[in-house]
Amino acid sequence: MSQASSSAFNTQRNRYYNPVSRIQSLIQNLDAELITLCKQCSMPKNISNSNSQYDDIISHQAGSPLKHTSLNNILSQARANQATNSSVGLAPDAHKRQLRNTYRTRVIDAYRNRRIFTVYGNYHTVRRALVRRGWLEKLPAGRHAKLQNMSEDSLLEHARRGNDYEAVVISKMINNFPSFFIWQSKAQRDLFPEVKPFRNRVRRSQFLDFSTKVGLVGCAEQERWFREDGVCGMSYPRFYRLGANSMEERAAFIEDYHQTQARCLLRYIKEHRPADMVDMEAGAVLSNTIDFALNKVKAMIRQKEHYSLDDARIKLPTPTEMIENQSFMVQSSKVLHHGSKFKINEKVMAEYSRLAAQYLDQIESLRLDYRWDGCRNLWILKPGYQSRGIGIVIRSSLDDILQWTSNNQNRKYIVQKYIERPFLIYRTKFDIRQYMLLTISDTQVTIWTYRDCYLRFSSQEFTMDDLRESIHLTNNSVQKRYKNKVNRDSRLPKNNMWSLDQFKCHLRHVGAPDGTWAKIYNGFKQNLVAVVLASLDETELVPNAFELYGCDFMLDEHFNPILIEINSTPDLSPSTEVTARICPLALKDCIRVVLDVPRSPLAATGLFERAFQVNYNVHKEMDGTRPLELNGTQMKLLDALPKLRNSPRTRLLRKFLNNVRTSTSSKFVKDKNKNASNTPAKVIVGKVGTKKLTQVGSRMLSANAKTTLNSKARENLALQYTAPK
Ligand SMILES: Nc1ncnc2c1ncn2[C@@H]1O[C@H](COP(=O)(O)OP(=O)(O)OP(=O)(O)O)[C@@H](O)[C@H]1O
Known part of the structure; x- marks a missing residue:
């Protein structure tokens, strides 16, 4: 620790410690009792290796008559006593006194070494990992509530090594000290910020809080500034915040919907035989519908190839364009939804098929996410701040989508392109749960990714003819409500989960090229690095803060990962044998990274590996110099509406x-x-x-x-x- 930071640390410690006279008297009593204890026992004196910085603070603060080295000796003797001396044979009062002294010694020791923790919720793996490292638990109010109401004396009566009474009595003694490791829920207030505890929460502005859907959208907008091939880049289905009541976003969505419809029609033409799509006699759709789609896609290609900032403007369609769009939507829907035929001959249709394939290939080479679209123009609507599949629906009609979002204004819906062509396993949809850990030190933000993950399957076979959640939402919170369809492929797991090893086996089985998994995992890393970097400007860089995220990915037909969402409180319960193995391991490894690595950079990190590291101190080093400033005027988002006469x-x-x-x-x-x-x-x-x-x-x-x-x-x-x- 540098001198500056150590003095800052002391000041904080003093600030916390001085006003607490109760702690001072506790220590004074303890010192006195320890001296007596020391006199009573004839143990050889050990030199303790406890942290002299904390000893200094305590002996100084408590005004102890002892030099801190002698206090150390007493403490180590008491510790040795605890290990070797059995209390059997002592009178009950003497036994209690001895136990009390032992616990107090441990409490002071834990405080000196910053080893007091609090875990909210049933994260027993975290608890065990900390206890194994010599930490003492300060219990949250609701834990062992009945025992917490008992007096210290009665608790001491029943306290035995490792039982709940012992845990509660220690927790009571520790109550006035701050916790130096806190595992808490996101909504909970941050306790003891002054001692900079290890806390499992990294806070950021809600605009860029990627653990909400709206925040992820914000990050996706920012990530282009950080994009770097092979290192950092997001791949996600396009989206619009329709719940935000923004005219621009709404107009942009409507335009995207029309463009998608044009590509849907071309894809339909590409995927069908010309002879099957035409009927010169009874055909209900004219060739100008195809011309319109081709022109629209051509314009998109031109715009993509020669993109200028001017293209970022949203241009409202002219009345003629609106009417043309309207008529195209009606005609193309006849073909896409009702299988209507074109009123043209087969030869012309074959030429249209060729053009459709050519234009589609061209635009898809410029926009990779267009490859995930099908012929249905489907969109998934998600409430901006909810999870567990609540409120999610899939819709294809523009009217329905706009109606749904305006009827549910309070839920701040985002509309996202539905991935119509995902990679399926045995005709069933799945997604991949990948863990990411973010740690913040005094100088660095580190992104860690987990080398293990698991797959979550839908309980029903994939079909586009039925849009129910049981088929299309693969998250466990939705799928656990459904029974597996009886006619599913028998090779699919009954518990709807696969481990990574099973998936790797499957990749070999379907003849995926060597290194496919490495490519997928690399894609995960690039996505996550991009999201974190995009959010960094609005992230509170609090040293010792960390957060474990559950990130959901899907794969497209070419094994490219697609980021679906990031959860800040992932479900770590052992719901199946797959999660029963991976979840506790991930938690243990998380504690290794958070607690062991700062003490020793070469400490084992389990399956977590550093994906990226940012030295945010660079900004601090610029103190005193003028920061880089960028000035300008905002571009107009929406062209001014034309002045209209009243005709x-x-x-x-x-x-x-x-x-x-x-x-x-x-x-x-x-x-x-x-x-x-x-x-x-x-x-x-x-x-x-x-x-x-x-x-x-x-x-x-x-x-x-x-x-x-x-x-x-x-x-x-x-x-x-x-x-x-
Ligand atoms: N754009 C999309 N295209 C296809 N499927 C999607 C898309 N977005 C989400 N899904 C499916 O819907 C499921 C739920 O989506 P998402 O994870 O965004 O919702 P959620 O309510 O946050 O769920 P949870 O909190 O349980 O992860 C995903 O697991 C995925 O199977």
Whole structure:
């Protein structure tokens, strides 16, 4: 420890210790009792190796007449006494006194060595790991509640090595000391921040809190500034915060929905034989529907190839475009949903098939996530701050999606593209639970990934004709409510989980190329590194804070990982034999990383490996010098609405703009928020030091911007978009 930090530490210790006269008197009593004890026993005196820094503090604070070395001797004698002397044969009072002294000695020792912990919840693995390292537990109020009401005397009467009475009596003695390791829930208040305990919570602003869906969206918007091939990069299904009531985001989603429909039609044409799609006599759909889809995709390719910041603007469609879109939606839905035929001959259709394949290949090489789409234009709607599959639905109609999100404004829905073409195992959908650990030291943030993981299967076979959660949501909290379908492939596990070894076996079985797992795992790491880096600007870098996350990935048909979500309180219960093995191991390894590595950098870390390390002290070193500043003006997100005259045509246009909502059934639905489209895009002004360009909603600020968002402004923006759980 550097001199500066050690003196800071002492000051903190003194600040905590001085006002607590109760502790001082406790120590004075203890000293006196120990002297008597020492006189009584004729044990040889050992030199203790306990931390002299804490001894200094205690002997100094307590005003002890003893030199701290002699106090050490007494403590070590008492410890030896405890090990060798049996209390059998002592009178009950003497036995109690001896026990009390022994426990007090342990308590003081634990305090000196910063080895007092509190674990909220049933994390017994964590408890055991700490006790094994010589830590003493300060019990939370509700634990062994009945025993906690007993007096110290009666507890001492029943206390035996390792029983609950002993745990409670020690906890009572320790009650006035702070905990130096706290395992708590996310919502709980952070206790004892002044002693910088190891705490299993890393706090960040809700805009970038990747353990919520809205926060993950925020990180996905930021990650492009950190992207580096082979090191850091997110791959996720595209999304929109429809619950945020933002006109821009809503308009962007509608445009994406239309584009996706165009690609759906091309994919449909590509995947069907020309002869099966045409009927010159009774065909209900004209060729101009295909032309429209081809043109739309062509425009997308052009835009992707020559992307400029101007393309970040959301351009509202003109009335003609709206009507064309509307008519395309109706016609293409006939083909995609009802199998209607085109009124063209087979030869022309074959040419259309060729073009469709060519355009699709081109756009998919530019946007990899388009490969996960199918022909259904399906979207998954998730409440922004909920978990365990609550409130999740899958929808394909634009009307339904917009209706659902506006009917559930309070749940802040995000809409995400549904992965229609995932990698399946025996025709069944699955996802992969991967652990990530984040640790923060005085200077560094380290991202650790776990080399083991497990798979979670759906209880039913995958089909796109039925959108129920039992088929499409693979998380355990949903699947445990369903029985496995009887006609499922018998090679699937009954408990719907596979270990990593079983999955590796399967990869060999299906002939996946060598190194496929290594590639997948690397992809996991890159995703997680990107998410953490994207959130770092808004993360509270509190030394000794750490957090264990459960991260869910799916795979596409080419074994590319797709990040679905990150849980800050992953389920670590041994629900199946797979989790019964991996969860306690991951917890044990987590404690190794958190407690052992700071003491010895070469300590074993189990299956956790360093994926990335950031030296955040670099910013501190810049103290005194002027921080890098970036100035600019914000780019307009939404082009100003055209001034409209009050003709029938403009009334129609106004209606369109107010409702920016189109329908596959050419019916317009009234927008509750009628005036929203007339509200100009908000310009948020602020300064930022050492910050990258930021984004507003899903739109970028231009590079020549004069002003960028500071964290306060960003926070406000997040609040505007979202609300706490
Ligand atoms: N974009 C998507 N495409 C396909 N499937 C998805 C998509 N998003 C989520 N899923 C499926 O839905 C399940 C639940 O999604 P998600 O994990 O986001 O919800 P959750 O409510 O946070 O669940 P939990 O808290 O239990 O992890 C996932 O395990 C996955 O199987």
